[in-house]
Amino acid sequence: MARVRQAVTIKHVAADAGVSLQTVSRVINKEPNVRPQMQERVQASIDKLGYVPSLAAQRMSGSRSYLILALNDRERTIADWRAREGSDWVDQMLLGGMLKCAEFGYRMMFELVDTHNDHVERELTAAITALQPDGVILTPPHSDNPLIVSLLDKHKIPFARIGSAGWAVGIPLTMGDEQAGADATQHLIDLGHEKVAFISGPDEYILSSWRKTGWQRAMADFGYSTDNLLANGDFSFESGRESALQLLDKAARPTAIVASNDQMALACLEVAREKGLIVPDDLSVVSFDNTPIVALSDPPLTAVDQPIAETTSQAVELIIAAKNGNEKPDGPIVVPAGFVVRSSTAPPRG
Amino acid sequence: MARVRQAVTIKHVAADAGVSLQTVSRVINKEPNVRPQMQERVQASIDKLGYVPSLAAQRMSGSRSYLILALNDRERTIADWRAREGSDWVDQMLLGGMLKCAEFGYRMMFELVDTHNDHVERELTAAITALQPDGVILTPPHSDNPLIVSLLDKHKIPFARIGSAGWAVGIPLTMGDEQAGADATQHLIDLGHEKVAFISGPDEYILSSWRKTGWQRAMADFGYSTDNLLANGDFSFESGRESALQLLDKAARPTAIVASNDQMALACLEVAREKGLIVPDDLSVVSFDNTPIVALSDPPLTAVDQPIAETTSQAVELIIAAKNGNEKPDGPIVVPAGFVVRSSTAPPRG
DNA sequence: GTGAAAGCGCTAACAA
DNA sequence: TTGTTAGCGCTTTCAC
Secondary structure, three states: OOOOOOOOOHHHHHHHHOOOHHHHHHHHOOOOOOOHHHHHHHHHHHHHHOOOOOHHHHHHOOOOOOEEEEEEEHHHHHHHHHHOOOOOHHHHHHHHHHHHHHHOOOEEEEEEEOOOOOOHHHHHHHHHHHHOOOEEEEOOOHHHOHHHHHHHHHOOOOEEEEOOOOOOOOEEEEOOHHHHHHHHHHHHHHOOOOOEEEEEOOOOOHHHHHHHHHHHHHHHHOOOOOOOOEEEOOOOHHHHHHHHHHHHOOOOOOOEEEEOOHHHHHHHHHHHHHOOOOOOOOOEEEEEEOOHHHHOOOOOOEEEEOOHHHHHHHHHHHHHHHHOOOOOOOOOEEOOOEEEOOOOOOOOOO | OOOOOOOOOHHHHHHHHOOOHHHHHHHHOOOOOOOHHHHHHHHHHHHHHOOOOOHHHHHHOOOOOOEEEEEEEHHHHHHHHHHOOOOOHHHHHHHHHHHHHHHOOOEEEEEEEOOOOOOHHHHHHHHHHHHOOOEEEEOOOHHHOHHHHHHHHHOOOOEEEEOOOOOOOOEEEEOOHHHHHHHHHHHHHHOOOOOEEEEEOOOOOHHHHHHHHHHHHHHHHOOOOOOOOEEEOOOOHHHHHHHHHHHHOOOOOOOEEEEOOHHHHHHHHHHHHHOOOOOOOOOEEEEEEOOHHHHOOOOOOEEEEOOHHHHHHHHHHHHHHHHOOOOOOOOOEEOOOEEEOOOOOOOOOO
């Protein structure tokens, strides 16, 4: 396969415009110290010849790569894709990330990295060395993985940490998980519920504890006890089932449940059905995430809506700003979650 | 932001192993004409130093970029992402494409390109010039866009055409749409249906006509007429509603409908409900696509399952083979669709 | 089978 | 403000 070398290079443009390579380079990179007249002449040649700089060459010569790397957990992401359970986390990241990247002439690359594996370091170093990205976006649970975080810091690559509040290095962004947990609980309390149970996510995700704290805070604000109202899940449907069974088998069962993600909320629905409990009359259920499927469950779930696209978009913007030498924000960026009321919540019966 | 130049380069490895750059390069690229003993020595140094070649440098020096570009329709993809209707087409492409790429040391980049716009050419050229991908994967409707196809051909970049049978240039792959259309129809006929209606997709997608042909063939095989049983949709929910209304308002209404995608099938369910028709007793519905949401509809939809991941995976493999100088296959590759029976199909009442 | 030299397309640093 | 020079890290010649 004969490699077709770049058709139009900076040389062609320089020749066409009758200037040096450097001047063309300056125009491409919108550098100052170019007379408007020159800049116009060069731009005209660029347009005429349809010149586009080669990313590889730009990278090689020590400039930027115009690449931002989004890193997700390999195991969970592949499992989600295979299961086809309708999680659109990756899609929303791409939506927010790619569009924002495009605004700045950047591209977004998506990669999967193991969390648990002992060769995270090698794997990540390889990706960074091969790609030389200008920035990296970390998602949970990577965002708080000390190995990954310190590696990125060492490489001096600007990086965003979605779902983290770690302030020492990188740029943390959260979706206001604690407040969202409190809001969900408050919504149920407003409806008249006093026994609001909570199914947590795995400890590996820091946001699991934030969501739980939000629930506890809201309950405490109203003087309601949380005794026997907490079950520990791990985001899987099965753990949601177990948690629901555990909560609903009690003599004084809760009248409402907040589940830390969609699959566990759907599991609650299933268990309720098995037990002959009508949702929302006998049991209200609130879910975290608001992936597409929860609007189609029976009944459709009231849910906390995670602004993934918007958060990713801001992450890109902050990374590029950091790359341009701007200060990073004063504290963690919070992109507040939304709340969508559907039919799975109602006042408690009686 | 100080750029940290590559830590370990080919030079370091060469020095460490006491050989020339050339020999290291040969080892990296698994070229012949290296004594096993040399190769081992060099490999040891590579491992010791944790050397990873820079993609940019490899590309620069005329070798490959190890990048495969997957191109989707911008408008539709963004609309799907925004709508959050649970289509996981992109995810399945990434699943199949990224994993297969990784096997060969390649990476997959995902890009959006306008179909209708008159600057497709400029946009695509820019992407190709900037990225210099070793191959491109086209999806419908790009796969049959003459501008895109000829541009890629001109650039001598190996490219796969998913959902196309165009044999002149590129590597076409289909998911056996005609057969799938026939299978879906046959399933209904086997249940006892004679009046099986069909809602087509837009003409812009060639596979729309294939699916329709499959339906017509199956009906013809049994001597059933298709008169007044065809409605033209455009893959949107709204067009599905209109088509369903048109079909079900007839005096002698069909007892079953095959819809060319999920949204239109869901629309059929909604219209049936409005008309007081019980699915599947009064009306059977089969959907194309089998995205996650159709398992959660009421009732869950019987559906043709598109093997998107597998098709993308094969596309990657064929592109890399082509890049390596292998012949392309004798004819279009067919990755046959599956069929999932759920609760939306049953024998006709009475 | 191995090495030396040239150059890919671009930008940093310096000179004019 | 503009141009010149020297690489970036790698692979391609082409010698040896």
